[in-house]
Amino acid sequence: MHESERTSVLVVDDDPDVVRTYQRYLEAEYDVAVAFDGEEALDVLESTDADVAFLDRATPDRSGEALLGRIGERGHDCRVAMVTAVDPDFDVLEAGFDDYVTKPASRADLRSTVERLVALDEYARNVRQYHSLVSKRAALGPEETDAESERSDRFSELDARIEREREFGVEPDRLLEDAAFVTAIRAIDDDARSEADG
Amino acid sequence: MADRDVDGYPVGDVLPVEGFETVPEGTNLLVAGPAMTGKRSVVLDLLAAGRGRGDRTLIITTDASANRIRDQFEAVGGRVSPSYLQTIDASGSGGSAGGEGVQLVSSPSDLTGIGIAFTKAVDRMDDADRVRLGFLSLSTLLQYVDRERAFAFFHVLTRRASAAGYFGAFAIDPSTHEEQLVNVMTSVFDGMVELRESASGVREVRVRGLSGVASAWHEFPL
Structure with a gap:
């Protein structure tokens, strides 16, 4: 975790409405950074340390899984939860995620996931x-x-x-x-x- | 006496140590001995002593293939069908294929892989209430993983095993590590079985850290 007291969270989703909603849910308690695609997410992670990231499983330019791989390769110490519309039909842990959240995610879902991973x-x-x-x-x-x-x-x-x-x-x-x-x-x-x- | 009502894990015949009859549920023991003192056999014997009660066995190996471990376990009387024995082969030896009873992990350094394999192995047991967990060996793992990471890994693994009410036996060869490293590692465990060769060349054993077991050395000829 980085130096400041507040937990930082990165939200990655190609749907601006979803990103804004999650940001609104989370920003009272956490520092929230957002990205709308995989490249942007990697850029954000270069400049800020996120403690927890929410990755949409179906981000267009990179799937959530591929982005996760890149995060791992670059050595970011960041816990990652997948956000998915359907219950995953594969082993989320084995795929490298720490957790998953099903859409639509409520405020309580997101917060409890952050707290748990932190x-x-x-x-x-x-x-x-x-x-x-x-x-x-x-x-x-x-x-x-x-x-x-x-x-x-x-x-x-x-x-x-x-x-x-x-x-x-x-x-x-x-x-x-x-x-x-x-x-x-x-x-x-x-x-x-x-x-x-x- | 109805065996099923006995709490803990019977180990009565394994060591010539008075009071070392039953290991309480949730206990993790370090089994320490230099080469040729038979610590691997002691670990396997501690695990196989559960056959009469139908205890399940989970062995994590970093230094021998799952096939070899299965043969050795069978030779000391352990039950080796997949519903009784699950092996996590992290030796990277390529000497075994994954299968019903075997989870493969690419290398001892893949701690996350070992963790995931552990959860799968437990899933595959038809009854995971009473499990004896063997780890062969810490010394090999420490060749691949720095001490802090290894310490933290064993901390998490033993805490889970303890919370689940398992009995764990983890082998280490203290002669291959600094004394201080072994002392630090012992703080993760509840107790220790120590093996040594006496000046006259006889093997000896003592048990430390378990209540009701005096920690004197006993002759334990090979």
Whole structure:
């Protein structure tokens, strides 16, 4: 996510009415950028970091899927939801999308999708931060590597508890939902990629 | 005693460790041992110990083909029909074809692919209430993926397995990594089975992090 507090959302659809409607639904809470075709969407992403993008499945010059591929190739760390008129007859997750919304999308549909995807992205970031904390502690704490058992057991028990009780922002039960599970892993993959590029 | 009423995952015969009889639901164990200490066999034995209860098995392999894993699992008494065993082959070995019981992922570095394959494998089990999850091995994955990404991946995977009430056993060869890396990885897991060769050349094992199991070393001859 970029520096500012507000989440930024990109809406891509070739129908100006649809774009305007979604913009109206979203702009009270989010920074909204719009694009009417795939080229424009890529241009927008060059200059602004979107946290979440809504891609119309049937944007004329590029289908939503092709545009998604380009977004991935360029290393944009952006969660992507497909907007589609009919329920998709393929595996949306496998196609690289994090979620989908069926037209006509209501204000509530769009917002809950943004919130859900942002929460999973943040979860991935929190876990990475947690990794750096644990790494630091491991570098400092010789007692953790102590082979004599009772004491180091208590340490690892404590660690396990800290781990379990720590707030990562997403309850473990949420990960039972396949889309959330895959999106969290994809966010980890993407984070690493955009960091390597930057 | 009606076996079905027993909570947790029985593992009684696998290790000569007092108290290590049943692993609670939602537990993920790291199985750590250098080469030639049989950690792969221990993982497979922990998984196969569920055959009497009809537990399902899901094995993610990054270092051997699905076919080899199936043969090895069958050799230790595991049930290998697709409704019992699902394998995710991310070894990139080309040694197996995808099929009813096998999901192929192009490389160990494709974490998203492994995640998607996991959801499909679970879908294909006719009954995914009780699942033993094996991962062979963390060490191979760490050759392809940086530590932070690997850590985060195992965090998400173990949390899902835990929320679903599975029992997970994940192999790692600590001798191929810095000690610190292994310590960091252990924080993702609930406990650890450690294997080593003693000074006199006898294999030993201990279990750490599980309540009711003392963490003393026990002889465990190969």
